Amino acid sequence: MPLLGCIADDFTGATDLASTLVRQGMRAVQVIGVPTGPLPEADAVIIALKSRTIPVGEAVAQSLAACEALLAAGAKQILFKYCSTFDSTEAGNIGPVAEALLKRLDGGFAIACPAFPTNGRTIYQGHLFVGPNLLNESGMENHPLTPMRDANLVRVLGRQSEGSVGLIPFTVVEQGAAAIRHEVTRLRDANRRFAIADAITDAHLMALGEACANHALITGGSGIAMGLPENFRRAGLLPARADAGALPEVGGLCAVVAGSCSRATLGQIGLARDQVPTLELDALATPDAATLIGQARDWMAGKLDAARPIVIAASGTPERVAALQAKLGREAAGALVEEALAGIAADLVAAGVRRLVVAGGETSGAVVQRLGVEALRIGAEIDPGVPWTHATPATAPEGMHLALKSGNFGARDFFLKAFS
Numbered sequence: 001m002p003l004l005g006c007i008a009d010d011f012t013g014a015t016d017l018a019s020t021l022v023r024q025g026m027r028a029v030q031v032i033g034v035p036t037g038p039l040p041e042a043d044a045v046i047i048a049l050k051s052r053t054i055p056v057g058e059a060v061a062q063s064l065a066a067c068e069a070l071l072a073a074g075a076k077q078i079l080f081k082y083c084s085t086f087d088s089t090e091a092g093n094i095g096p097v098a099e100a101l102l103k104r105l106d107g108g109f110a111i112a113c114p115a116f117p118t119n120g121r122t123i124y125q126g127h128l129f130v131g132p133n134l135l136n137e138s139g140m141e142n143h144p145l146t147p148m149r150d151a152n153l154v155r156v157l158g159r160q161s162e163g164s165v166g167l168i169p170f171t172v173v174e175q176g177a178a179a180i181r182h183e184v185t186r187l188r189d190a191n192r193r194f195a196i197a198d199a200i201t202d203a204h205l206m207a208l209g210e211a212c213a214n215h216a217l218i219t220g221g222s223g224i225a226m227g228l229p230e231n232f233r234r235a236g237l238l239p240a241r242a243d244a245g246a247l248p249e250v251g252g253l254c255a256v257v258a259g260s261c262s263r264a265t266l267g268q269i270g271l272a273r274d275q276v277p278t279l280e281l282d283a284l285a286t287p288d289a290a291t292l293i294g295q296a297r298d299w300m301a302g303k304l305d306a307a308r309p310i311v312i313a314a315s316g317t318p319e320r321v322a323a324l325q326a327k328l329g330r331e332a333a334g335a336l337v338e339e340a341l342a343g344i345a346a347d348l349v350a351a352g353v354r355r356l357v358v359a360g361g362e363t364s365g366a367v368v369q370r371l372g373v374e375a376l377r378i379g380a381e382i383d384p385g386v387p388w389t390h391a392t393p394a395t396a397p398e399g400m401h402l403a404l405k406s407g408n409f410g411a412r413d414f415f416l417k418a419f420s
């Protein structure tokens, strides 16, 4: 029976969260999509949806169905995981999904905290920073699907919610769990539905986690989960586990597929270009998924290796992305590239790739769905927020390792480090 039931709005975000929970001593399994059968055995089950950019009504319906499955399996607390850069549109989907979950859980109030200090995401006075920059000057203002042009999260969440949004400021969070609990009571009494919680350090996240031990719903990035396993240990529900991230061994050919256009991924592709065989697809010149798949198939022949990866990327600079979007429309451009990369990933697995890194949240969603993966057991971290996972797709029933990398995560040498 899972202690913690989680709903993540994309697949890389789900592995990021699962990885945090494994590091804090929980066995974690990521389930792809709303489950139709019994949930796997684990301390935490993370249901990974691809609901960040779908129509609001569908995101709400899928999230509620995931919540029902987790509650039916016995989950004692629900966590709604979204991006540490609060990726969303004016219409949602963070606000509407959080409000629907809150209503279902009779929660009344929930905190909202995407902070992830290890990866440079901090919140001060409700404003989200990425490293030294405000969110809207961090590159996220150019995201292909969810351009973030306002760093004031109280305002951003307020625009997406029917209920009102408050703030748990740094001065309160700094004082620890008791002060946070007190502030939450005050915010509830003031009829706030959500409050953005400031957090600059892991100690702040631990205090927030402790303060929310009895909240029916918690919302945030993976960082907000840091303090939760300790709550369950304190309650005597979670035994000490030394091997929470143990995975079955897997050998085989190595590859990377990249569809993220985020700064970190563009840097990782830049480094890989000099060190391993790297194919950069040009979706603007060839806006046809089948042709792009064919180009990759011809190129990869004879290049696959078990000791070092090949890299196949569709990622473009903001100017190239804008040009393709102007030609096809934003959603169609994204869908075309996702379809191409999913087909290429299927070809790679058919060719014997058993250790595959996928860069990009939406891209990972498309790849995992194409491979027919139903669940991922979470292993050790390569870089903060990106673990290796073990999956058994229909075309590789003996099992393979997959790393689903959030676009902006990972050091510059991530694509090489992952296989070393």
Ligand SMILES: Nc1ncnc2c1ncn2[C@@H]1O[C@H](COP(=O)(O)OP(=O)(O)O)[C@@H](O)[C@H]1O
Residues within 6 Å of the ligand: 144, 145, 259, 260, 261, 262, 283, 284, 314, 315, 316, 320, 321, 322, 324, 325, 333, 334, 335, 336, 337, 338, 359, 360, 361, 362, 363, 364, 405, 406, 407, 408
């Ligand atoms: N050259 C390109 N032009 C337009 N869109 C692209 C291009 N390359 C990738 N994309 C799309 O951009 C989106 C990137 O989102 P995602 O995979 O979630 O990355 P991230 O993790 O950086 O957010 C995907 O929908 C992908 O298909």
Ligand SMILES: O=C(O)[C@@H](O)C(=O)COP(=O)(O)O
Residues within 6 Å of the ligand: 010, 012, 013, 014, 016, 017, 082, 083, 084, 085, 116, 221, 222, 360, 361, 362, 385, 405, 406, 407, 408
């Ligand atoms: O919280 C985060 O930053 C990640 O877990 C995440 O959700 C990133 O999404 P993508 O950049 O779309 O992979």
